[in-house]
Amino acid sequence: MKLMEAEGKKLKIFINIFVLALSLYTVSKREYNFDRMSVFEQLMIESFAPIQRLASSTQLSLGSLFDHYLANVSASKNNLVLRKKMEELESRLFTYEEIQLENVRLKDLLDFSSDIPHKKVLAQVVAWDASSDFQTLRINKGLTDGLSLQSTVVTAKGLVGYVYRLTDHFADILTILDPNNRTDVLVHRTRSHGILEGYHDGRTLMKYVTRTEPVILGDEVLTSGLGNIYPKGIPIGAVGRIERESYGITQYVEVIPGVDFSRLEEVLVLVRPNDEDRRKEWQALDMSDVEGGGE
Amino acid sequence: MKVQLKDLAVPLLLTLALLFVLEIFATTVLPIIGLHRYVIPFNILIVLYMGFKLQTPYLAILIFIVQYFHHFFTVEGWEMGTVAGVVICLLISYLRDVIHFSSAAMTVFVTQVFQCVWFFIVSLLLYSKLGDMSFILDKFWRFIPESIIISLMAPFFFSILDKFWTGSDEASLGEGL
Numbered sequence: 001m002k003l004m005e006a007e008g009k010k011l012k013i014f015i016n017i018f019v020l021a022l023s024l025y026t027v028s029k030r031e032y033n034f035d036r037m038s039v040f041e042q043l044m045i046e047s048f049a050p051i052q053r054l055a056s057s058t059q060l061s062l063g064s065l066f067d068h069y070l071a072n073v074s075a076s077k078n079n080l081v082l083r084k085k086m087e088e089l090e091s092r093l094f095t096y097e098e099i100q101l102e103n104v105r106l107k108d109l110l111d112f113s114s115d116i117p118h119k120k121v122l123a124q125v126v127a128w129d130a131s132s133d134f135q136t137l138r139i140n141k142g143l144t145d146g147l148s149l150q151s152t153v154v155t156a157k158g159l160v161g162y163v164y165r166l167t168d169h170f171a172d173i174l175t176i177l178d179p180n181n182r183t184d185v186l187v188h189r190t191r192s193h194g195i196l197e198g199y200h201d202g203r204t205l206m207k208y209v210t211r212t213e214p215v216i217l218g219d220e221v222l223t224s225g226l227g228n229i230y231p232k233g234i235p236i237g238a239v240g241r242i243e244r245e246s247y248g249i250t251q252y253v254e255v256i257p258g259v260d261f262s263r264l265e266e267v268l269v270l271v272r273p274n275d276e277d278r279r280k281e282w283q284a285l286d287m288s289d290v291e292g293g294g295e
Numbered sequence: 296m297k298v299q300l301k302d303l304a305v306p307l308l309l310t311l312a313l314l315f316v317l318e319i320f321a322t323t324v325l326p327i328i329g330l331h332r333y334v335i336p337f338n339i340l341i342v343l344y345m346g347f348k349l350q351t352p353y354l355a356i357l358i359f360i361v362q363y364f365h366h367f368f369t370v371e372g373w374e375m376g377t378v379a380g381v382v383i384c385l386l387i388s389y390l391r392d393v394i395h396f397s398s399a400a401m402t403v404f405v406t407q408v409f410q411c412v413w414f415f416i417v418s419l420l421l422y423s424k425l426g427d428m429s430f431i432l433d434k435f436w437r438f439i440p441e442s443i444i445i446s447l448m449a450p451f452f453f454s455i456l457d458k459f460w461t462g463s464d465e466a467s468l469g470e471g472l
Contacts, residue, residue, distance in 0.1 A: 009352075011352040012354070015354075015355045015356060016355045019355035019359050020377075020378060020381050023374040023381070024374070024378060026372070026374040027375060027420055035370065044367045045367050048315070048367055048368070055319050056323045127322040128322050128323075128331065129322070129370060130321055130322050130334060130336070130365065130371075131334060131336060131371040132334040132437045133371060136369070179425060179427060201332075
């Protein structure tokens with residue numbers, strides 16, 4: 001009996017050391033740029049993500065049912081109040097119709113994505129990350145829809161992030177709110193360069209902006225196109241806070257993203273026509289790394 | 296409870312099924328009702344339960360499986376949670392004689408204490424990777440409400456997990472260990 005217990009202890013020590021060593025090795029090797037998944041991992045996410053999508057849509061439907069039917073107990077009382085409001089609002093409607101027409105014209109003029117020479121894939125957000133440490137989204141489009149790793153993701157309000165990991169029908173997006181997502185950006189007015197990183201509370205930080213750059217509050221921030229991930233000129237947001245000390249070489253610039261990530265439902269994935277070439281470039285780099293390491 | 300390899304498969308599958316349901320809840324339902332900033336880490340709850348109540352040489356492998364399953368729902372990866380889980384289980388194995396789940400309040404307290412240890416280990420690993428203290432500070436402010444919710448839910452979920460791992464709720468809150 002004692003011999004069996006001793007054997008069990010030895011086995012436990014061996015397993016603990018093995019699992020700890022494997023975990024620590026994987027932590028040290030993990031890169032937060034993108035994640036190439038194994039076939040098994042892809043299969044598992046392909047199995048779970050539809051259920052996440054179903055749960056999302058069910059929740060929305062239930063919310064709609066609650067709003068339209070169950071919450072109507074006091075509808076008759078509200079009806080009288082609403083009738084009065086309706087009369088008031090009808091008078092405003094005429095003005096708004098004019099504004100709406102103007103809005104359509106302006107939207108046509110801006111037409112956010114028409115200048116970007118990429119194939120565009122519309123996708124729906126189906127889930128968020130299971131850890132609050134990471135700001136990622138899961139969308140319902142994947143390899144079969146033409147997406148590739150590090151494809152840019154945008155909305156009409158600006159940049160969302162890039163494709164971090166990918167299966168046949170789903171993709172995880174590393175948003176610009178995540179500290180692991182570093183984007184080369186420039187201030188539209190002054191052309192000052194900096195690196196944008198996720199910060200907290202839905203804000204981002206523009207680092208390495210030299211102290212002498214005349215950045216002011218409200219300055220628009222765009223992608224610079226450097227880094228080979230994002231196309232140039234995609235709006236990100238506006239400068240929301242600046243701290244400039246009398247010493248040091250850089251200034252503290254906080255950027256408030258234009259995209260409201262808490263209300264994100266649909267996104268646009270920009271797929272470059274030459275993504276295949278880029279994949280081959282990555283492969284060639286990987287190969288050269290392997291060869292270099294073997295020497 | 297002493298658990299042999301042959302006894303592990305069915306309870307583990309049930310535990311994974313529970314984790315699956317809870318992860319779906321955390322990644323879809325909570326964000327829709329407006330909880331974007333805070334996500335309840337149910338994987339920690341399950342790993343802590345295993346550490347508290349299972350005595351098997353294969354505990355580290357069980358933790359690895361739970362964390363590996365968890366990483367399908369997050370880009371966090373399985374490694375840091377596995378390191379934290381195994382280290383905590385080693386700590387628990389030394390402190391087993393002084394840890395008692397005599398009441399729901401004790402369960403809540405002990406769970407909260409070991410979540411702090413979990414936070415410390417994961418923060419250390421994250422800092423070694425990112426080298427950014429502000430990220431850890433931000434994580435700490437999220438950790439406080441998230442960990443309190445997990446601790447408050449611990450007695451309920453531990454009783455469910457007791458049923459999976461012992462076949463009855465007699466060992467609920469750890470009596471009989």
